[in-house]
Each structure stands twice: as C-alpha cells, then as structure tokens.
Amino acid sequence: MIPILNLRCYFSIDMKHLLSATQFSHCDEVEELLDKTSYYKTNPNDGSISTILKNKIICTMFFEPSTRTRLSFESASLRLGAKVISCENAQSNASSAKGETLDDAIKVIAGYADGLVIRHPEKNSLSQSSIHSTVPIINAGDGNGEHPTQGLLDLFTIKEKLGTLNNLTIGFVGDIKNARTVHSTIRLLSLYTGNTFKIITPPTLKIDSDSIGDVTRNGNSVIELTDWNGHIESCDVIYMTRTQKERFESSQEYYAVKDNFILTQDIVAKMKKNSIILHPLPRVNEIHPSVDSDQRSCYFQQAHNGVFTRMAILEMLLR
Numbered sequence: 341m342i343p344i345l346n347l348r349c350y351f352s353i354d355m356k357h358l359l360s361a362t363q364f365s366h367c368d369e370v371e372e373l374l375d376k377t378s379y380y381k382t383n384p385n386d387g388s389i390s391t392i393l394k395n396k397i398i399c400t401m402f403f404e405p406s407t408r409t410r411l412s413f414e415s416a417s418l419r420l421g422a423k424v425i426s427c428e429n430a431q432s433n434a435s436s437a438k439g440e441t442l443d444d445a446i447k448v449i450a451g452y453a454d455g456l457v458i459r460h461p462e463k464n465s466l467s468q469s470s471i472h473s474t475v476p477i478i479n480a481g482d483g484n485g486e487h488p489t490q491g492l493l494d495l496f497t498i499k500e501k502l503g504t505l506n507n508l509t510i511g512f513v514g515d516i517k518n519a520r521t522v523h524s525t526i527r528l529l530s531l532y533t534g535n536t537f538k539i540i541t542p543p544t545l546k547i548d549s550d551s552i553g554d555v556t557r558n559g560n561s562v563i564e565l566t567d568w569n570g571h572i573e574s575c576d577v578i579y580m581t582r583t584q585k586e587r588f589e590s591s592q593e594y595y596a597v598k599d600n601f602i603l604t605q606d607i608v609a610k611m612k613k614n615s616i617i618l619h620p621l622p623r624v625n626e627i628h629p630s631v632d633s634d635q636r637s638c639y640f641q642q643a644h645n646g647v648f649t650r651m652a653i654l655e656m657l658l659r
C-alpha cells in the first residue's frame with residue numbers, strides 16, 4: 341500500500357552536514373528519511389516534487405571514481421528542480437592537482453553552490469574540512485571511512501524487501517576492513533533492535549574496532565568469521581562487497597585475497613527462500629553473473645533506490 345505522506349513535512353533531525361551515520365541517534369530519524377524515500381519512489385507523477393529545490397545549485401566534486409553515487413545524486417538534484425555543477429575527476433582535473441588543500445577548495449566552492457556532495461580518498465577528511473563550509477556538505481565516501489548515503493539506501497532496500505529492520509541476521513562478506521558502505525550500514529542498523537551482524541572476511545581483512553564503533557546496543561550482536569560455511573543458511577541478507585584494490589599496499593596482498601568469497605548459484609541455493617542479496621556495486625567477480633536472475637538478487641534495485649534516497653537526503657539538508 342502506498343503511504344499517504346505530507347510532502348511538505350519537515351524533518352525532526354537538525355543536521356547541517358551529512359558526514360557520518362553516527363549523526364543519527366534514533367531509528368525514528370532514519371525512518372523519516374525512509375518514509376520520504378518511499379514517497380518519492382511511489383509518486384513519480386507528483387508535479388510539486390520538481391520545485392522543491394528550485395533555484396538551488398548542487399555541486400558534486402569527486403576525488404575518487406564513481407558511477408552510482410555521483411550520477412544518482414545529480415539525477416536526484418535535477419528531479420527536485422535544482423541545477424547541478426560537477427567536477428567528476430577532481431583528483432586530476434581540479435586545483436588539488438596543483439597542490440590546493442581540501443579546506444581551500446571547500447571555502448571556494450561553498451560560494452558557488454548551495455550544497456556540496458564530495459567524495460575524497462582520506463578517511464575523516466570531510467568531517468575535518470566541513471567547518472570551512474557555509475553550505476551543507478554530504479559525504480559521498482571518505483576513503484575507507486564511511487558512506488552514509490549508501491548506508492541509508494541499503495536500509496531502504498532491506499526494509500522494502502523484508503518489511504523490517506529488526507531481528508535480522510545480516511552477513512557482510514569480503515573486504516569489510518575497507519568497505520566504507522558497510523561501516524555506515526552497520527551503524528545505522530544498530531539503531532534498530534535484535535540484529536545479528538555476521539562479519540565474514542579473509543583473516544587479513546578483519547574490521548578495525550573503530551570503523552564501526554560499538555554497534556551492540558539495542559540487543560544487536562556482532563560475530564566475526566573467516567569462513568561462510570554453515571552461516572549462509574541463517575542469513576536474511578547476504579551483503580557482498582568488492583575487494584578494494586586501491587586501498588592495498590601491494591598488488592601481491594590484493595591478489596592473495598581477492599577471490600576468497602565468490603557467490604555462485606551453488607552457494608545461493610543454500611540461502612533462505614525469502615532472503616536477499618545486496619552489493620553496493622561495482623561488482624568485480626564476487627557475485628557470478630548467473631546469480632543475477634535469482635529472485636533473491638536485489639543489487640540493481642538497490643542501486644536504483646539510490647536516486648530516491650538521495651532526493652530525501654537533499655531535501656532534508658537543503659530545503
């Protein structure tokens with residue numbers, strides 16, 4: 341059933357920038373965003389949507405490669421009636437290539453736009469530099485730190501598919517040490533109750549304790565594993581990740597672990613009938629393409645949900 345929502349309602353959370361999932365302190369704050377996301381997804385013909393950010397300019401500045409995050413933010417901005425300016429290859433095309441600091445870049449572009457969507461290779465760089473911005477900054481990924489907007493769209497997709505964000509067993513598989521999306525997703529899920537997070541990694545890619553913080557409140561628990569045998573069957577969600585080649589010190593270390601976990605039809609056959617498979621994408625070879633047609637595979641729908649989630653986020657910060 342399509343929820344009846346007041347499109348004009350405002351958000352109870354008072355947030356200047358969106359830098360980390362830790363800015364949410366209660367699941368009700370997340371629910372407001374998910375409800376708004378649902379409205380945008382189910383009411384594409386509501387003409388008033390295209391005037392919500394009329395006269396606003398959004399700047400997307402990406403110091404690392406991106407397909408989904410940048411383009412879905414730009415699509416979301418245009419759907420809300422904003423205009424977009426973009427620097428898609430900032431590491432080599434912006435003045436950082438001449439030695440300009442992120443602080444200086446932000447001081448300048450904050451004068452050109454009403455909201456900044458930035459991806460940067462250094463963990464915590466956006467939190468530190470955001471103090472120089474007079475306009476909202478959205479963290480579109482900071483190194484192996486966080487990716488809060490992906491976390492929100494992951495939660496939207498899980499709720500859309502399974503109907504709840506409580507009492508789930510979620511297997512996060514692969515390079516979880518470096519998977520910034522997972523760091524945000526787990527933090528957001530820990531606002532809900534009774535979830536079990538099975539973190540399944542090669543032994544050399546275990547999570548650092550500070551990357552997700554303490555997520556064991558509200559009856560949630562974390563189990564760290566290096567093998568998925570015997571665990572696939574219990575998961576409501578299998579969340580696959582790419583081994584983050586660009587974050588390894590040597591290619592030798594990368595090649596030693598890159599194929600440790602590959603989801604094939606044989607493994608999917610062990611999953612619960614009503615479970616789902618997620619992946620923030622891009623996929624390299626950690627999910628075999630033959631799995632795509634399985635009804636449990638939701639990663640392309642997950643990517644599509646990014647547009648509606650980011651519409652809700654832009655509205656929350658900029659309206």
Ligand code: NCD
Nearest residue numbers: 408409481521582620621622
């Ligand atoms: C992820 C990212 O950039 O962290 N992609 C995304 O934004 N959807 C995952 C990745 O690069 O592996």
